[in-house]
Amino acid sequence: xxxKNSRRSFLKNISLATFSALALSGCDMxxxxxxxxQNFKTLSKKEKDRIIKNLEIKYKEKYGKEFHxxxxxxxxxxxxxxxxxxxxxxxxxxCVYACVKENNQSRExxxxxxxxxxxxxxxxxxxAHSTAQYNPEKVPEKGHFYLPVQxxxxxxxxxxxxxxxxxxxxxxxxIVVVDYNWCIGCRYCMAACxxxxxxxxxxxxxxxAEEINTEMHYLxxxxxxxxxVEKCTxxxxxxxxxxxxxxxxxxxxxxxxxxxxxxPDSEIRYILENKRVLVLKQELNFQPKFYYFFGI
Amino acid sequence: xxxxxxxxxxxxxxxxxxxxxxxxGCKNKESGNNEIDKVLNEKEENKKTEIAVEYAxxxxxxxxxxYPCTDCHANFAPNPVRRKxxxxxxxxSAIFNHDSENRWCLDxxxxxNRDYLKLASGKLLDFKESYKLCGQCHGEKLxxxxxxxxxxxxGEWNGEKEYLLCVHCHNxxxxxxxxxxxxxxxxxxxxxx
Ligand code: SF4
Ligand code: SF4
Numbered sequence: 001x002x003x004k005n006s007r008r009s010f011l012k013n014i015s016l017a018t019f020s021a022l023a024l025s026g027c028d029m030x031x032x033x034x035x036x037x038q039n040f041k042t043l044s045k046k047e048k049d050r051i052i053k054n055l056e057i058k059y060k061e062k063y064g065k066e067f068h069x070x071x072x073x074x075x076x077x078x079x080x081x082x083x084x085x086x087x088x089x090x091x092x093x094x095c096v097y098a099c100v101k102e103n104n105q106s107r108e109x110x111x112x113x114x115x116x117x118x119x120x121x122x123x124x125x126x127x128a129h130s131t132a133q134y135n136p137e138k139v140p141e142k143g144h145f146y147l148p149v150q151x152x153x154x155x156x157x158x159x160x161x162x163x164x165x166x167x168x169x170x171x172x173x174x175i176v177v178v179d180y181n182w183c184i185g186c187r188y189c190m191a192a193c194x195x196x197x198x199x200x201x202x203x204x205x206x207x208x209a210e211e212i213n214t215e216m217h218y219l220x221x222x223x224x225x226x227x228x229v230e231k232c233t234x235x236x237x238x239x240x241x242x243x244x245x246x247x248x249x250x251x252x253x254x255x256x257x258x259x260x261x262x263x264p265d266s267e268i269r270y271i272l273e274n275k276r277v278l279v280l281k282q283e284l285n286f287q288p289k290f291y292y293f294f295g296i
Numbered sequence: 297x298x299x300x301x302x303x304x305x306x307x308x309x310x311x312x313x314x315x316x317x318x319x320x321g322c323k324n325k326e327s328g329n330n331e332i333d334k335v336l337n338e339k340e341e342n343k344k345t346e347i348a349v350e351y352a353x354x355x356x357x358x359x360x361x362x363y364p365c366t367d368c369h370a371n372f373a374p375n376p377v378r379r380k381x382x383x384x385x386x387x388x389s390a391i392f393n394h395d396s397e398n399r400w401c402l403d404x405x406x407x408x409n410r411d412y413l414k415l416a417s418g419k420l421l422d423f424k425e426s427y428k429l430c431g432q433c434h435g436e437k438l439x440x441x442x443x444x445x446x447x448x449x450x451g452e453w454n455g456e457k458e459y460l461l462c463v464h465c466h467n468x469x470x471x472x473x474x475x476x477x478x479x480x481x482x483x484x485x486x487x488x489x
Contacts, residue, residue: 096479
């Protein structure tokens with residue numbers, strides 16, 4: 001670690017001269033600045049503030065709107081958990097698109113953090129015979145049930161373990177986040193995640209200016225760039241402000257529940273204590289904080 | 297956030313109390329001003345139930361121009377005979393599918409005051425509290441709804457929440473959920489250019 005830091009500071013120092021030269025020559029100073037930006041976790045408050053201010057200016061230039069980028073830390077004493085009622089979900093995909101909108105996912109090329117799988121009641125939870133492509137006139141379809149999958153916010157996230165540069169980690173409130181500036185795009189995490197919850201920007205992401213959500217979190221829905229990985233963050237920009245995630249609020253059947261696992265009075269704890277609950281691929285021991293339950 | 301919520305609710309009560317105490321020149325509870333105490337207690341009681349149940353619900357979803365019901369019903373003599381409605385509310389008759397064999401309008405609506413619902417006990421019920429009526433049969437659902445498991449809550453996971461009434465999602469006259477048109481499926485991997 002130390003080595004790396006000194007190497008970095010050495011580079012920084014010898015670059016000072018070049019830096020001024022570059023500045024004079026009108027080369028992209030910001031790219032230069034970004035190149036030498038540290039991992040978000042090691043940044044000081046001052047550095048964060050500066051970086052965020054620059055981002056807000058940059059986004060304003062690009063999208064012509066005022067942006068607010070937050071770096072709000074976790075709320076003390078919270079560990080977020082999620083529960084989805086399999087007996088309610090009708091597979092309408094409202095959540096998929098609410099998420100796209102809230103979290104500024106690329107429209108083209110398309111990225112969806114939530115994938116709703118249709119399964120046959122006869123077969124039970126069976127990924128091999130599931131499809132995300134169902135497209136009937138009306139849902140739910142007879143004999144089928146629906147299982148939306150997104151990042152399971154594992155307690156034991158191997159996506160984090162395998163990252164060679166520590167660009168992804170689990171926050172104290174349980175949200176697994178990505179520093180898009182530090183991600184090198186190796187996609188090890190995607191290979192490690194058994195839930196298909198991570199998505200790679202193969203192309204330059206594209207969000208229409210009139211649809212972009214200007215309330216952002218540095219570790220959440222701020223615009224990504226080509227070559228980095230992204231995933232569900234439990235709407236970190238909302239939930240750290242006390243709000244429910246967008247998918248919870250849009251679901252027309254109220255299948256989605258969210259709350260603080262450490263609060264014994266929360267609805268999520270009620271579900272864990274009173275309903276039949278399961279996690280996906282339990283045998284892999286990733287220990288999701290995303291639970292599925294049967295409300296009826 | 298939670299604190300704020302309670303504070304917001306209590307504030308008007310406290311102000312009110314202060315106002316009454318000041319204007320009546322009353323010093324303390326022992327002064328024998330039972331009237332005021334009673335009013336205050338009642339207010340507190342009301343607040344308490346409100347806080348205890350804490351259901352900030354959206355306004356009931358009346359169809360346009362149907363409420364207050366007495367606007368029309370005041371002109372008719374109440375008729376308690378069970379029958380199929382044909383001239384008025386025939387739209388409801390047409391869709392009615394809620395244990396229709398055994399029930400009809402006046403099992404839930406009050407015969408004499410149409411602006412209220414009626415519990416099995418005969419107690420009148422404001423439309424804002426219709427969940428209590430539903431809960432007479434669907435007790436388990438009511439329990440889950442109260443803790444936020446059945447139905448949808450919006451707002452803050454650690455603070456103020458807004459509940460929807462049962463009838464916001466379930467048509468009380470035909471409560472089975474209607475099918476929806478799904479949003480488009482994701483683009484297949486092989487179709488990405
Ligand atoms: S919005 Fe709700 S019902 Fe529709 S697919 Fe998502 S979870 Fe299921
Ligand atoms: S679901 Fe996948 S991306 Fe999310 S925390 Fe678990 S391993 Fe990581």
